[in-house]
Amino acid sequence: MRLMKSLDRAWRLFATALAFTVFGIGGLIMGLLIFPLMFVFISDVDLRTLKARRLVGRAFGAFWEMMCILRILDYEIKGRERIDPGRCQLIVANHPTLIDVVLLISLFPRANCVIKKAVTENIFMRSVVRAADYISNSAPEELLESCAAYLKAGGSLMLFPEGTRTKQEKGMDFKPGAAAAATRAGVEVLPIAIECKPLFLSKELPWYYVPYERPVFKVNILEAIPAVDQCADFTTARQARHELNSMIFRRISNELTGIEFSD
Amino acid sequence: MDTDTLYSKIRDILIDQFDVEAAKISMDANLYEELEIDSIDAVDLLVQLKEVTGQKIAPEIFKEVRSIRDVLDAIAAT
Numbered sequence: 001m002r003l004m005k006s007l008d009r010a011w012r013l014f015a016t017a018l019a020f021t022v023f024g025i026g027g028l029i030m031g032l033l034i035f036p037l038m039f040v041f042i043s044d045v046d047l048r049t050l051k052a053r054r055l056v057g058r059a060f061g062a063f064w065e066m067m068c069i070l071r072i073l074d075y076e077i078k079g080r081e082r083i084d085p086g087r088c089q090l091i092v093a094n095h096p097t098l099i100d101v102v103l104l105i106s107l108f109p110r111a112n113c114v115i116k117k118a119v120t121e122n123i124f125m126r127s128v129v130r131a132a133d134y135i136s137n138s139a140p141e142e143l144l145e146s147c148a149a150y151l152k153a154g155g156s157l158m159l160f161p162e163g164t165r166t167k168q169e170k171g172m173d174f175k176p177g178a179a180a181a182a183t184r185a186g187v188e189v190l191p192i193a194i195e196c197k198p199l200f201l202s203k204e205l206p207w208y209y210v211p212y213e214r215p216v217f218k219v220n221i222l223e224a225i226p227a228v229d230q231c232a233d234f235t236t237a238r239q240a241r242h243e244l245n246s247m248i249f250r251r252i253s254n255e256l257t258g259i260e261f262s263d
Numbered sequence: 264m265d266t267d268t269l270y271s272k273i274r275d276i277l278i279d280q281f282d283v284e285a286a287k288i289s290m291d292a293n294l295y296e297e298l299e300i301d302s303i304d305a306v307d308l309l310v311q312l313k314e315v316t317g318q319k320i321a322p323e324i325f326k327e328v329r330s331i332r333d334v335l336d337a338i339a340a341t
Binding site: 144175176180234235238239241 | 302
């Protein structure tokens, strides 16, 4: 039994290294070949954005399935029926691991994302980010404006309000920007609770740390929080933002403390 | 505009617009920790200060600001 467990763990370490390699090579081929070709063959910006996002979604979905087949992780998704690509909404989730975004983009391929500046400047990733027309966080003062404008124009956007992966010793904390974008644009919020147990690929752990048991992701897509009416004056708008932020936080953290679904 | 007038203007903005308790406000109170101003508020506050003083504090300078005294210094420096 102990031998089996050690073997399983050793396999997961190898498989994780393999997955990182596959991700790197896949990213290289897509970034240097496929996405640049999209610029050559698809001149219509909207069509190119759509196709690029769909491709990223499929690639991430395939990558996620590959990790499951390699037995690196297991996962369950609850609330799939709440996914509605036709809706204009702000999708927010907590961010326990490096790979949350892989699953979320595969579930919401049409949504826009905010990409770290370093990534948008990366030579391999640049074409992906540009083709899919993802938002870069290069200008923090303008970031809120561009997020709100994108939502106002009728698109969906995905954000991790923590700004980075959860710091385990500090606990979950939501920055006010996500709620601000939703209130300014007057769109609904779709909260998603992500749990990974035992934890791996977190902020503090190195990629090569694999837990003794295979990690299980439990993702719960919660009920959408309806859009708040546009507030005319500054103080009520500020209040609405605070309320929305704490509501999103409460819904997600309640879900995380009570998460126990295996039906 | 002299420092005292400006201070009371900022004080009024904080009380009226940002729901800060009057008793908590002082020259050296930490805006973020004691007065519960968040990063979005900070940007809004910057906009309102510009309307009051007519001067634009650069966002990168405002990032370093922690108290009302720092705000006054930043305005004096521009």
